[in-house]
Amino acid sequence: MHKEYLMGNEAMAVGALAAGVNFVAGYPGTPSTEVLETVAKRNPGNVHVEWSVNEKAAMEAAAGASYAGARSLVTMKQVGLNVAADPLMSLEYIGVRGGMVIMVADDPGPISSQTEQDTRTFAMFSKVPLFDPSTVEEAFSMMKEAFDFSEKWGTPVFFRATTRVDHGYESIDVPDENEYEKHEAEGFIKDASRFVIFPRLSVKNHALIEKRNSELSGILSKYPRNYILPPEGDGGSRAAGEGRIRRKAIATHGINYTYVLDAFHGASRPEILRIAVPFPFPEELAKEFLRDKDEVLCVEELDPVIERALIHVCGKYSIPVRIRGKLTGDIAPSGENSVDSVADALADFLEDDSIRNVSMDLDDMPALPVRPPVLCAGCPHRASFYAVKQAMKGRKTFYGGDIGCYTLGNAEPLEMCDTCLCMGAGINIAQGISRVEPDTKCFAFVGDSTFFASGITGVVNAFYNQAELTLIVLDNSTTAMTGHQPHPGSGRTAMGEIVEKVSIERVLRAIGLSFVETVDPLDLEASIDTVKRAQEQKGVKAVIFRSPCIAIEKPAGKAVVNTDSCIGCRKCINELGCPAVVLDGGKAKITSSMCTGCMLCGKVCPVGAIGKKD
Amino acid sequence: MKTEKDLREVNILLCGVGGQGTILASRLIADAAMKKGIHACSAETIGMAQRGGSVFTNLRLGDSVRTPRIGKGRADLMIAFEPAEAVRMLPFLKEGGAAVVSMEPIMPVSAMVGSSSYPAEEILSYLKKKVKNLTLVDSARAASDLKSAKCLNVVLLGAAVMSGCLGLSEDDIEEAIIDRLPEKLKDLNLKALRYVKEKNQ
Secondary structure (H helix, E strand, O other), rough: OOEEEHHHHHHHHHHHHHHOOOOEEEOOOOOOOOHHHHHHHOOOOOEEEEEOHHHHHHHHHHHHHHHHHOOOEEEEEEEHHHOHHHHHHHHHHOOOOOEEEEEEEEEEOOOOOOOOHHHHHHHHHHHOOOEOOOOOOHHHHHHHHHHHHHHHOOEEEEEEEEEEHOEEEEEEEEOHHOOOOOOOOOOOOOHHHOOOHHHHHHHHHOOOOOOOOHHHHHHHHOOOEEEEEOOOOOOOOOOOOOHEOOEEEEOOOHHHHHHHHOOOOOOOOOOEOOOOOEEOOOOOHHHHHHHHOOOOEEEOOHHHHOOOOOHHHHHHOOOOOEEEEEOOOOOOOOOOOHHHHHHHHHHHHHHHHHHHHOOOOOOOOOOOOOOOOOOOOOOHHHHHHHHHHHHHOOEEEEEOOOOOHHHHOOOOOOOOEEOOOOOOOHHHHHHHHHOOOOOEEEEEEEEEHHHHHHHHHHHHHHHOOOEEEEEEEEEEOEEEOOOOOOOOOEEEEOOOOOOOOOEEEEEEHHOOOEEEEEOOOOOOOHHHHHHHHHHHHHOOOEEEEEEEOOOOOOOOOOOEEOOOOOOOOOOHEEEEEEEEEEEOOOOOEEOOOOOOOOOHHHHHHHOOEEEEEE | OOHHHHHHHHHEEEEEEEOOOHHHHHHHHHHHHOOOHOOOOEEOOOOHHHOOOOEEEEEEOOOOOOOOOOEEEEEEEEEEEHHHHHHHHHHEEEEEEEEEEEEEOOHHHHHOOOOOOOOOHHHHHHHHHOOEEEEEEEHHHHHHHOOOOOOOOHHHHHHHHHHOOOOOOOOHHHHHHHHHOOOOHHHHHHHHHHHHHHHHH
């Protein structure tokens, strides 16, 4: 045992290793990525770790490992779960042999995602039990319990955390490597009656699942992490009309539990129902909690899962308690909660203003500049977008975007991302738009990792259905947005093995595309020319812009402005939006510490005032 | 019954622009606290905002701390890597709290292409007006004196130690630097740690 300062995601990884996990697969996605990376980094040598091509592949691979008796972990962000939904829904009917934990990171806010979906709701839909830790320490210690539970009940289980637990840090006690549990997989035992999903099997297993979940509701009422925390002090109860005391209490979960505790730091507080496993919902525990209450405030993020469950328990057992929360407008129906929003909700609920957090007086604060994320200085995507924009100047165009750093191409001044929906969607959206608007030149931008994850089927569909579009693959040889994970085109695996690269060009040619050209986007002239030639072709054609992500390459010198020649026209600033180029005394200036020497600004300058130094 | 010591907590807010090195600074503080047996927890921006957006770290030290997030008006100390970001985070600084702020603005692209403005002087004077215990660090000067712009985080950390609100000594942070950083970066960062103190002498 030793103490470490760990991120929640790292703690989950160590928890899985300590539980003897044998097989780990996943697809990168904020805020989930560090779980798999940490397993890879701390691999004692006997764990198979892979970045799968997408979440569906990861889920299936982990299911296979579990069929063979291995303990398996699969990691993804919440929208990744949508991709993996098909195997998961059926897998619940089949069940597992080795413990299988599906780690899903939810993102209230959302901070780095397309949706605010709640995996707790997905758990109810898929009938898969779910663990919901509140702290980094719990992210570690609950993981082993999740594996044991999965194995005991023969079901995959969700391990759902939200961003603030995933990316929170805490100093916690963790076991040394020699204290890790060992789990031996006994191998796959053929049994078609168990592993082949025919309707007859499904109807039988569906009944068994419902019976099991109803039994689990009782068992989970005694699970030590679902508990009632007794009140402190006067319990926050306040006198109500007719000399009666209204007995108020709080129900909460996840990081919100810590916000609630923080709000009462040192002061008295009411009773709290803390739910760590919201599905199957611990009804007996809830009944006991509700027994002597008048009002309960449910402090939840994302969906009102506990709130609905408590309303259900009240109705089912005729318990006269008013349940408040999102459905009553006491907690915001969307967005991320904070220590402040929770303190305010508690202050309103308990009619006690001393609970609120208050800022110093800042009424006269000056207006601050907005600072949204931007493409990095020297990012090759900027050059690719600029080349396409120049090539298509004056034409009616559509630019389908996709998920990755290059979504940031939507910002001014580039404005080269007209749509973004979900992984790989840009290609077929461009196809749909081109059918309705044949006079528009349609482009679809897709990153290399997204191309492999879910772009290939889109290209096959577009090619087969005779679409008119130009596919632009932005190949920076890595999964950049999530922190540079390898992928099938990078020639390296999560275990560090050097493997044969899957060639994007050869995939596209095999599909049948006849125009497939690769160009370095930092060569502006060649890039513009290639795009112009590509879009003149009929059907689906592809340009691959290949230049490595600047975060994994050394800078190639620095750009410098010759202030005598600079005419202060701001073209470099207004057309590129590079964070390294600023205006200083009416002239362009390069922030040397940021510049990577890509020299795109030099190519844009109309008077040749920007040169390069090594 | 909880003693005063049990309830003692230090809340530190670090903020700046993605890519400035706020994360390492918070890690060094946490390391130093843990060495002294103090419970540490933190929350920080990871993800898309790291590409040049506004970023922050909430770092909380103390055994009674139950959540990594810092509420409004509850930070004892703010370490800001950029002046506009310091003002943005002022709602979290407690009345009478200390702030260490790098004076050099980082112009957002939005301000350069004209869709928002950056009132640099107003921002600095507002900080001076609102924060009594304020240390402004001339980071451009520090970078040229230290011949590196990469150790701004440790320069600011040195100023934070000087503010007296960190609850940790220069020796504590020094030890954390020696333990965490690679050999070739140690001398530079130890110099950076003492930079503000020596400048003031």
